[in-house]
Amino acid sequence: MSQSRSESDIWDYKPLKKTKRKSNISDENGAKRGKRRKSPAQNINKEDNCAEVRADLGQNRGSYLTNESSHQQTPSDQVQASNSLDVQPGRSRDAQDKQAESGGFCPVCQMPFSILVVQSQQWHVAECLDTPGEDSRECPDGLHCTSSIPSHYKRYSHSLLAHSRARNHIVSTVATQTCTVKATIDFKSVGNDAPVSTTESSVDSAVSVSTFSSQSSSLGEGLTQTPTKTNALLLLRSPNTDDIKKKKGWSASTKRSQSQSSSQEVRISTPVKPRTEVKEEFSAFNDDDYISYSPLSEHPGVNEKHTTQKTKKELLFHDDTVHGHEREVDEEDGDKDSLKLFSDDDDELFINMLDHIETNSQELGPHDSLNTCLKSQSSLTPDDLIASSFTAVSDGKSQHGPLSQSVEKQLTANSKPTDTQLQSPQSLVLECLRERISNPAHINSLGPEATSVNISQDLFSSQTPLSNSQKTLSMTPRRNQAKGGPSGLKQTDIGVFFGLKPLTRSKAEEEVDGKEADQQASRKAGSVEANGQDAMRAGRRHRKNEVSNVSPAAEDGTAQPTQTEGGRGGRAAGWKRWNREKATDGDPEVHKRCPFYKKIPGTGFAVDAFQYGLVEGVTAYFLTHFHSDHYIGLKKNSVFPIYCNKITGNLVKSKLKVHEQYVHVLPMNTQCTVQGVKVTLLDANHCPGAAILLFVLPDGQTVLHTGDFRAEPSMERYPELQGLRIQSLYLDTTYCSPEYTFPTQQEVITFAVNTAFEWVTLNPRTLIVCGTYAVGKEKVFLAVSEVLGSKVCLSRDKYNTMCCLESELIVQSITTDGQAAQVHVLPMMQLNFKNLRTHLKKFSRKYDQLVAFKPTGWTFKQTVRVEDIQPQTQGNISIYGIPYSEHSSYLELKRFVQWLRPKKIIPTVNVGSWKSRKAMESYFHEWQTEPRIL
């Protein structure tokens, strides 16, 4: 966005082409490996700014920075640096000092906090620390800069301003023996930490809006609120216990929900114990410590001693359609035939690899440093986080114009939020702009400067809406603009999708490479790094949770139907039908076999396994979240005993019409006992209602099933996971390959929000459209709607879905009236130019331009940085593909696993091919054995 329309169009700044790079702070693993380091010289501009923050961090921050940053500077360095700067001339030092001291500016990029969009202040600062930039040009306005455009502060460095402000601030800080800036930043959200990681105390101050219902009392996770409005985003995670109350964001009422099935016995869990104690407890298993796919072995400790050969063999049998656990071998046809899955060569290589793994297997080291670090941060009090954001606006040039005065007035009026004043500063600005439009007499006086006024006039003229958008968009290099409509957004070329150069390699080349990679993978099974990615690439050809490449013959030796077999369903229908089996002779229903990784050994539990009919031995069917590939098979007449949380239960009952008696709702973050097994549901950070399942078996074995999840560091603080040594981790391995790196959700949301805001500022007749699934991606459109001060228009169906999410705040911000909202939500697949043109026409009375966000969380083969995102544009319609993922990136996965130190990992995604399984195994092994610097 930043390059599609230069803010110079409005504020007369000159466009700058540069983009920023991620800093070492966020790229923890990269930093550890010494990758993607930048020279101090490259960092000079923003680095100077960052340094000011770091100078003020004090002890709380020190250890963390030492670990994460290679270019930490000491406070004395900073004092020296800032002393060498001139005092800012030509402006009221008093006013600036006041703002600096009150936390009115980002200490890194110097942006006034008053123009923060959605982000909390500490979130913004953390992001700035994350992305210090490389070679940003100094802002042309230098010490006089008062831009209120967020992207301006990304585009230009403001080191002069920073030094000037910092110097003054440091002097006053020293004088008063206080450290305001320190308190202004919650460092837990620095780096890869999600915004959901604030301290408890910060929440108390964050929840300051009186309209919060009791449900919202646990809000505020990381996103410390601006004084204007609470953030609906915070509602999008599952409920938590009082143990981590105010840390996670769902309703208190849900948290306290004690609704259980009659068979449940609910107790409050107290699983926390010192790590050292645990180590002793599990030291007996150290010999068996290995990460394995084995479906055959029970959990280490249960099936404690394997012969080496047996272990190897088990590991070979990890294809689900072939094998279950040991207890399944009887019911299936033995394991002999399953060996046919792999060629002899493959077996040999695999065994060699396992030898390698076993030899190198070792106890993962302690991660005390991280814990220590986290503890040290918990003492931060963010009382100052709710700073006087609004004062900043009035300090700049913007105060000269009537608009800004009006805004300032409103902002001042809003500085003490009331029930009815839930608008962000940005939405107030927009409101003013709209007023100006409806009253053209005011337009001439709009804006801080003459140039702005003129351009604004053009922009706001309904006579020339298209020419304006074209004008502003002409700045954009449209190398990827779609040629022929929707096809221009073909997702197979993700580079193009995100505005990068189209891949030029021919299909033939790809195929050759693929073959080579496959051969290489076969030849060098032990060479993880060399072939892992290629192997994964090949492996991901198989559909999630599917095992379709396994030939039926390999499963039990019966004849495989020919591919040309007739019947509806086409080519693959033949063997697919074969893959089913009749439950009983009289039952016409046929089902696929339930893969081993969907069953929990030692229990009667299956997870997300509804497409296999009633599975023998399974007495409780867990549903981790409400996505169709997980609930597939559930119908209104289903009689599975379903166990899930409240939100998912709501959806199952509301959307699938499953009878209430079969839906057993479990509370979040509360240990329950289901059929003798202790079960705890934890927030999976995936979609609303998504849960991680923690099972503690009667014999003490621990199993963690992540469902679909996006790992984040705050999970390392889940009380329920503290001190537990997980024996088996069922892991969402959707993006378990190093090429999958993508920005944090916050970065992407910030991008979308800033982008939407800028478009609407340029042309208030812009309709914003966001794509969604049935459940998921809510954070994007809620954030956008919040900043625009608009409701979100949804289809009736989607509206009903949202009403299942147990959030009053969400319900209040949605509507089904398209005329009443500037933000519309459409199904993801409807986001193409043809549909959007049609959609825009429906609302042509109010809107003449449409900007769409397509949060597609997948296929990020090449790293996509938010700075590089460019829209696809056709006429007055622009579509942004944004890399918003609800699955873990590779590094997030790695960090989570290295923290959790499971004894065994069972991947649940991309398990369809040997290659992908092998690649994942290699990564697991690498994670386990590499020196850990967590």
Added chain:
DNA sequence: GCGATCAGCT
């Protein structure tokens, strides 16, 4: 007509 399933598509 309704629901379920599947190919094709995004």
Added chain:
DNA sequence: CACAGCTGATCGC
């Protein structure tokens, strides 16, 4: 290919 679906055709009841 992957996500997480949606659409339309086809089939059984």
